[in-house]
Amino acid sequence: MSIDDLDRRIIDELKLDGRISYQDMGERIGLSPTAVKRRMDRMASAGVIRGYTVLVDPSVDGRDTEAFVEVFCRGTVGPDELRRILSGIPDVIEAQTVTGEADALVRLRASSMPALEDALEKVRLAPQVDSTRSAIVLSQLIARRE
Known part of the structure; x- marks a missing residue:
């Protein structure tokens, strides 16, 4: 799965605060809460986000x-x-x-x-x-x- 800059920004925010709300995340990166949830669900389904202690696939993060x-x-x-x-x-x-x-x-x-x-x-x-x-x-x- 390829990810774009908005996906990377979501991942970066989750690394800082794994419990951030969709609303707060959306405000920080310029998306609606619904769009944030949709992107997070897509990344979770694809295995990019491996859990909600936020375990990100190292190759996606470029550190493998x-x-x-x-x-x-x-x-x-x-x-x-x-x-x-x-x-x-x-x-x-x-x-x-x-x-x-x-x-x-x-x-x-x-x-x-x-x-x-x-x-x-x-x-x-x-x-x-x-x-x-x-x-x-x-x-x-x-x-x-x-």
Whole structure:
């Protein structure tokens, strides 16, 4: 399914507020509430909108290059500091502190391999980061939603 600029604007607004009303959405993007609902229903039927916690197909968003990165820090770095470092990198979509050798596990999603490399370099260049170990996602086998 192809989407147009209005569909992208709807998706962007839903990412900001998944509970936005059709009326408020329409006012923000210049459509009637009925037109907003019709577009949202069409995108839901086509699988572009996968749920109403607003899960958007990464290829529609143009960010379908993904990797998992183990982050190894110098010395002791607390979770708040890791959160501060990683939240400044837009391609970081998840990050957790973990047990084992690594200090954190980070999930990156980018628009291309060069963009993924740039995001990974931003993680590596953080002063507290000693090294990283990456695994690029080839295909998703299971995606369960809670």
